Amino acid sequence: MERKIKDYILIFLKGIAMGAADIVPGVSGGTIALISGIYEELINTIRSFNLKNLKKIFALKFSDFFYSININFLIALVGGIFLSAISLARILKHTLENYPVLIWSFFFGLILASAIVVTKRIKTWNYKTFIFLILGIIIAYFITIISPTKTPDAYWFIFISGSISICAMILPGISGAFILLLLGKYEFIIDAISEFKIGIILTFASGAIIGLLSFSNVLSWLLKKYKDFTIAVLAGFMLGSLNKVWPWKFIKEEINSYGNLIKIEKNIFPDIIFEFSNDSLFLALIISLVGFFVIVFVDKITSNK
Numbered sequence: 001m002e003r004k005i006k007d008y009i010l011i012f013l014k015g016i017a018m019g020a021a022d023i024v025p026g027v028s029g030g031t032i033a034l035i036s037g038i039y040e041e042l043i044n045t046i047r048s049f050n051l052k053n054l055k056k057i058f059a060l061k062f063s064d065f066f067y068s069i070n071i072n073f074l075i076a077l078v079g080g081i082f083l084s085a086i087s088l089a090r091i092l093k094h095t096l097e098n099y100p101v102l103i104w105s106f107f108f109g110l111i112l113a114s115a116i117v118v119t120k121r122i123k124t125w126n127y128k129t130f131i132f133l134i135l136g137i138i139i140a141y142f143i144t145i146i147s148p149t150k151t152p153d154a155y156w157f158i159f160i161s162g163s164i165s166i167c168a169m170i171l172p173g174i175s176g177a178f179i180l181l182l183l184g185k186y187e188f189i190i191d192a193i194s195e196f197k198i199g200i201i202l203t204f205a206s207g208a209i210i211g212l213l214s215f216s217n218v219l220s221w222l223l224k225k226y227k228d229f230t231i232a233v234l235a236g237f238m239l240g241s242l243n244k245v246w247p248w249k250f251i252k253e254e255i256n257s258y259g260n261l262i263k264i265e266k267n268i269f270p271d272i273i274f275e276f277s278n279d280s281l282f283l284a285l286i287i288s289l290v291g292f293f294v295i296v297f298v299d300k301i302t303s304n305k
Contacts, residue, residue, distance in 0.1 A: 008076040014038060015080020020088050022081070022176050023190070029081070030170045031114050031238060035295055040223055042077070042170070045070040046216035090194055104247035105284040109291030111245060115238035117299045122228050122235075132229045136236020143182075144244040151184040155203045161185045162207025167215040171237060243267065247284055 014036045018029035033039040048069045056065040095103050122129060151157055161183050165176040180186040192200040222230045246267040270281050 003072065008072060011038065011073060011076040012080040015077040015082075016084040017080075018077070019081035019084025020092065023085060023088060023092050028168070028171060028176065028237075028241070030234075031111065033170070034234065035114050035117050035299060038077070041070070041073065043216050043219045043223065045074055046170075046212055047220045049213050085193060100249075101247045101280065101284050102287050104245050105288040106291040107245045108242060108247055109288035109293075110295055111238050111242060113292040113295035113299075115235050117295055118231060118235040118238065120299075122231050124228055129228055129232045132232040133236045133239075136233035137240040138236075139233075140237040140240025141243050142240075143179075144241060146182055153188065155199075158185065158189075158200060158203045159207035161189070162204040163211030166208035166211045170212070170215070170219070171234065247288075 014032065017036070018032045021032050022029035030039065033042050053065055053068040056062070056068065119133075151161075161180060164183065165179045165185075168176040168179040170176075177186060180189055189200070189204060191197075192204070219230075248268050248270045250266045250268050252266075270284075
């Protein structure tokens with residue numbers, strides 16, 4: 001695919017958006033990739049890291065190898081993701097702690113619009129397509145209601161956490177950050193990135209690479225053989241994940257059966273009279289609409305191109 005410098009700048013910006021999304025529990029970088037039109041290219045690029053192409057390195061055919069793995073696309077996208085993860089980790093953590101309702105309102109509107117946009121990519125609607133859509137909703141909803149657990153900080157478990165969470169990171173609607181939260185490693189990994197703990201970062205990244213290469217082959221095959229059904233499931237993942245990003249929550253701490261202190265979240269409806277009197281509900285609705293129309297705008301640009 002012939003691209004110009006401005007195309008790679010756009011891919012870099014999409015990488016920044018994906019990196020920011022992956023940091024937030026409940027939001028998926030895969031969602032950004034899908035609505036911005038680079039999802040299938042991303043999956044196929046990851047899949048290109050196979051034995052056939054790796055043999056080109058040993059044959060000293062470096063230019064062929066780089067061409068085969070779509071290196072320019074990969075550098076632009078991964079560069080944006082990496083820059084975003086490093087620079088926005090602390091900022092997003094701060095805003096989620098201090099302005100949770102407003103931040104989750106934005107993501108709620110963004111994901112809702114994303115699900116609607118993604119369903120437009122389904123060419124044929126029938127009862128099977130609806131079944132897969134509902135299946136995706138149920139799976140994602142179930143994942144969002146599982147309680148986080150306490151897990152070991154050993155390197156072997158960090159490797160496994162990277163392998164599992166990266167699969168979710170490329171699935172729209174299922175947040176890799178939230179999977180890390182369920183595995184009890186979200187704050188641990190965020191702190192490691194913020195403090196540049198190289199050993200932990202490299203171990204996590206190694207697990208992520210292995211998981212990514214394995215899972216991308218499965219996704220690529222599904223998109224080729226059963227594209228409409230796969231897209232329906234992905235859209236369902238987004239709709240099911242809305243339970244996690246609902247802005248208004250009641251949070252309490254409990255001791256689970258393992259003796260660990262965990263936070264229990266329960267979605268609640270806002271007190272309309274109180275919230276409107278403080279303008280917070282009105283502001284949350286406005287921000288939610290901003291998130292919604294950001295996706296509509298991005299989709300319109302992508303469709304025009």
